[in-house]
Amino acid sequence: MPAELCELTVHIDTGRWNETVLDAVDLVVPDGKITALLGESGCGKSMVAAALTGSLPDSARSTGQVRVDGEPVRGQREWRRLHGGTVGLLPQDGVTAFRAEDTVGAQLHALEDRYRRWSFDRACASAWYPTELADLYPHQHSGGQIQRAALAAALLPEPRVLIADEPTASLDTQTAYGIWAALRRYADAGAAVLVITHDVPMLTSAKIADHVALMRGGKVIATGGLTDLAALDDPYVRGFFQPNGC
Numbered sequence: 001m002p003a004e005l006c007e008l009t010v011h012i013d014t015g016r017w018n019e020t021v022l023d024a025v026d027l028v029v030p031d032g033k034i035t036a037l038l039g040e041s042g043c044g045k046s047m048v049a050a051a052l053t054g055s056l057p058d059s060a061r062s063t064g065q066v067r068v069d070g071e072p073v074r075g076q077r078e079w080r081r082l083h084g085g086t087v088g089l090l091p092q093d094g095v096t097a098f099r100a101e102d103t104v105g106a107q108l109h110a111l112e113d114r115y116r117r118w119s120f121d122r123a124c125a126s127a128w129y130p131t132e133l134a135d136l137y138p139h140q141h142s143g144g145q146i147q148r149a150a151l152a153a154a155l156l157p158e159p160r161v162l163i164a165d166e167p168t169a170s171l172d173t174q175t176a177y178g179i180w181a182a183l184r185r186y187a188d189a190g191a192a193v194l195v196i197t198h199d200v201p202m203l204t205s206a207k208i209a210d211h212v213a214l215m216r217g218g219k220v221i222a223t224g225g226l227t228d229l230a231a232l233d234d235p236y237v238r239g240f241f242q243p244n245g246c
């Protein structure tokens, strides 16, 4: 079930400040593939995640389309129907995936009971979430622990489109590799997977992503295979693949 942004422009007006955060973005997240989304801080990557999961801020106004399985999604009622089993989000800040007042384990078990797709044990193992932490409240987890718990939460409904916003940001290399491998297996089982990441060394060494889209200033400026993008003769692109930019 592919997810797409078609000429999507998102403008944010908070009353005191306004900005075009996505500018005519075209992006396809195809079935059975991992698409990696890269770009400098603040360029709009999390806005792409929000647009693909119907969670843009209230202050956002958009033109263009978001399509899931070829069909335009319009309005919060449709998004509520798609959340969970069709479209899942691992947010950049994993703690926001949980209510503060219940333990993480209780919330993961509630998702298991609600969707009856993946088991608690399977989701925790895939997300590398240590189940001995499950009796803790969200704020009692470290950044890397709660991110893995949030990945387990995103996997439990077995969404056909999975958007993961910096799933490995707070993780050691070995655990990060395990998460990438889990995402690879998830895509190989047929899901459309978009991974937002700054972890270019892992991306290039593990070669786990199928496609890369590169953003700058609210636009997607290049898409393609990792090798093709890394070979582009552009200082901004080179800056991502070679730390000294040459």
Ligand SMILES: Nc1ncnc2c1ncn2[C@@H]1O[C@H](COP(=O)(O)OP(=O)(O)OP(=O)(O)O)[C@@H](O)[C@H]1O
Pocket (backbone or CB within 6 Å): 012, 014, 019, 021, 039, 040, 041, 042, 043, 044, 045, 046, 047, 048, 057, 059, 092
């Ligand atoms: N909730 C919000 N309300 C208003 N503006 C926002 C909100 N979230 C983000 N923005 C703005 O949207 C723009 C894009 O932010 P976004 O979070 O998508 O960047 P990003 O590429 O994910 O950055 P990073 O790599 O630092 O996480 C930024 O200018 C930011 O200030």
